[in-house]
Amino acid sequence: MLTRRDVLQKCVALGSVVIASNFSPEAMLAAFQDREKQVRKPTPPNVLGPFYKRLTPVNNILRAPGDPGMPLTLFGQVFNTRGDVVPDAMIEIWQTNHHGHYDLEGYRYRGKLTVGKSGAYSFESVIPGHYPDRICQHTHYLVVAPGHKTLVTQLYFATDPVFEGDPAKNYSRDPLLQTPELIRPVMLTGDPNEVHAKVQFELCLERL
Amino acid sequence: MRPNIASLSLLCCLPITLLAQSARQEKTINLPAGASVEAVSVSPAGNLIAAICSDHVVRVWSARSGDLMRTLEETSECMYCALAFSPDSRRLASAGNSGVSVWDLAARKKVATISPPFGGSPALAFSPDGKLVATADGDGFVRVHDANTGALRATATEFLVELLAVAFSPDGKSVLAGGADKAVSIIDSETGKVARVLPKQSGVVSSLDVSRDGNRAAVVYHSAESFLEENHVILWDLEKGTVLADFQKPGIVMIGGAFVRDHYVLAATSANQLTLWSLP
Numbered sequence: 001m002l003t004r005r006d007v008l009q010k011c012v013a014l015g016s017v018v019i020a021s022n023f024s025p026e027a028m029l030a031a032f033q034d035r036e037k038q039v040r041k042p043t044p045p046n047v048l049g050p051f052y053k054r055l056t057p058v059n060n061i062l063r064a065p066g067d068p069g070m071p072l073t074l075f076g077q078v079f080n081t082r083g084d085v086v087p088d089a090m091i092e093i094w095q096t097n098h099h100g101h102y103d104l105e106g107y108r109y110r111g112k113l114t115v116g117k118s119g120a121y122s123f124e125s126v127i128p129g130h131y132p133d134r135i136c137q138h139t140h141y142l143v144v145a146p147g148h149k150t151l152v153t154q155l156y157f158a159t160d161p162v163f164e165g166d167p168a169k170n171y172s173r174d175p176l177l178q179t180p181e182l183i184r185p186v187m188l189t190g191d192p193n194e195v196h197a198k199v200q201f202e203l204c205l206e207r208l
Numbered sequence: 209m210r211p212n213i214a215s216l217s218l219l220c221c222l223p224i225t226l227l228a229q230s231a232r233q234e235k236t237i238n239l240p241a242g243a244s245v246e247a248v249s250v251s252p253a254g255n256l257i258a259a260i261c262s263d264h265v266v267r268v269w270s271a272r273s274g275d276l277m278r279t280l281e282e283t284s285e286c287m288y289c290a291l292a293f294s295p296d297s298r299r300l301a302s303a304g305n306s307g308v309s310v311w312d313l314a315a316r317k318k319v320a321t322i323s324p325p326f327g328g329s330p331a332l333a334f335s336p337d338g339k340l341v342a343t344a345d346g347d348g349f350v351r352v353h354d355a356n357t358g359a360l361r362a363t364a365t366e367f368l369v370e371l372l373a374v375a376f377s378p379d380g381k382s383v384l385a386g387g388a389d390k391a392v393s394i395i396d397s398e399t400g401k402v403a404r405v406l407p408k409q410s411g412v413v414s415s416l417d418v419s420r421d422g423n424r425a426a427v428v429y430h431s432a433e434s435f436l437e438e439n440h441v442i443l444w445d446l447e448k449g450t451v452l453a454d455f456q457k458p459g460i461v462m463i464g465g466a467f468v469r470d471h472y473v474l475a476a477t478s479a480n481q482l483t484l485w486s487l488p
Binding site: 045047048049050051052053054055100101102104131132133142144150152 | 305326327328330346347348367368369370372387388389390412432433434435436437
């Protein structure tokens with residue numbers, strides 16, 4: 001049976017892999033295996049619209065004081081499938097307000113930002129309402145980064161009543177939701193009078 | 209949710225039922241187990257019916273016999289789907305999240321590929337001479353492409369929101385487009401510049417067609433809150449920009465239609481039925 005080392009050495013011998021002169025085969029094998037451990041699965045795509053709006057202003061505070069709905073912090077990091085942080089990615093999100101209404105005239109509950117070197121991002125919003133034509137509450141994401149495939153997807157909330165507490169079992173109740181991977185747990189913080197929701201949504205882009 | 213996809217998915221729960229002109233004639237086409245219809249189009253010659261199916265395959269049937277004529281494998285995940293036949297019914301353009309493909313049906317080959325913007329193309333249309341394809345794209349632009357090469361010919365950049373319907377004027381000089389902006393814009397197909405905009409309405413534009421003489425446009429509007437609620441269709445006088453007729457009926461949801469000779473034939477749903485209406 002061939003080991004990974006055998007395969008790699010064969011690749012080197014046949015020219016399938018070229019090693020830089022200052023890089024020993026052993027060091028490359030170690031680096032190769034290290035990389036393999038870091039491989040991430042790309043974030044599944046999901047439909048764009050139909051209410052995407054161009055020229056969304058740079059803004060990550062979408063919730064205005066006094067807005068109805070449960071305050072929500074969306075946060076995470078942008079990676080690629082090799083596990084590298086993707087700096088300079090642009091993340092744009094849009095969603096309904098608490099009442100399930102998209103703002104087509106203006107830019108309420110629409111915002112974008114560019115991540116820094118850490119790839120980290122956060123938006124301040126509210127848990128979106130139920131848009132009447134959709135089964136699930138959701139937040140739209142558009143992620144653009146040089147050298148990577150543009151990601152269009154949607155984030156769903158595990159607390160959505162439609163899942164009846166079991167997203168893994170009930171995710172397909174929304175025909176546009178073909179995987180439970182886009183449903184994220186909701187962390188509730190604060191005291192009972194000021195509950196605040198937090199949702200971590202890591203984004204993984206495919207390299208071009 | 210996409211209006212035509214949602215409506216047609218509801219309508220075309222397996223199997224597809226074709227209603228011929230006589231209400232007594234009915235034809236049924238069976239799809240593979242588990243597959244449903246995402247988008248459907250009938251050829252201008254009336255001889256073919258094409259559907260993008262949920263198993264990511266475009267199927268083309270004989271409208272007369274119901275026999276499967278072609279299978280075109282495309283649309284990797286079929287997230288955004290639209291179909292359009294060329295005016296001579298020889299070509300078919302399909303739009304999915306993997307891009308727009310133009311197929312030569314007789315030669316069984318893809319003749320052009322149009323790279324997608326992000327979000328795909330919710331609507332597309334051939335020019336009357338079949339040489340151009342206009343796409344209403346998810347990124348908010350309307351683009352005109354060479355149907356033989358896929359090369360970009362013109363881009364309309366004046367829109368902010370996603371457009372959901374597109375059609376050429378009979379002379380091919382204009383592209384009409386509308387969507388979440390709740391208006392219909394008349395775009396110069398060579399330059400991409402918006403020449404005129406019909407008065408804005410309260411609803412989102414989900415379907416439009418232009419009469420053969422180019423004098424009228426039929427535009428289907430939906431509430432932005434729901435594409436499944438009662439809605440209306442307006443017949444516009446294109447030259448004057450005035451409303452000729454505003455049609456709505458309690459309990460029915462209008463999907464879209466096409467001008468057939470001098471009439472606009474409108475497809476609508478109500479109580480699990482597909483109903484066809486003729487507007488003078």
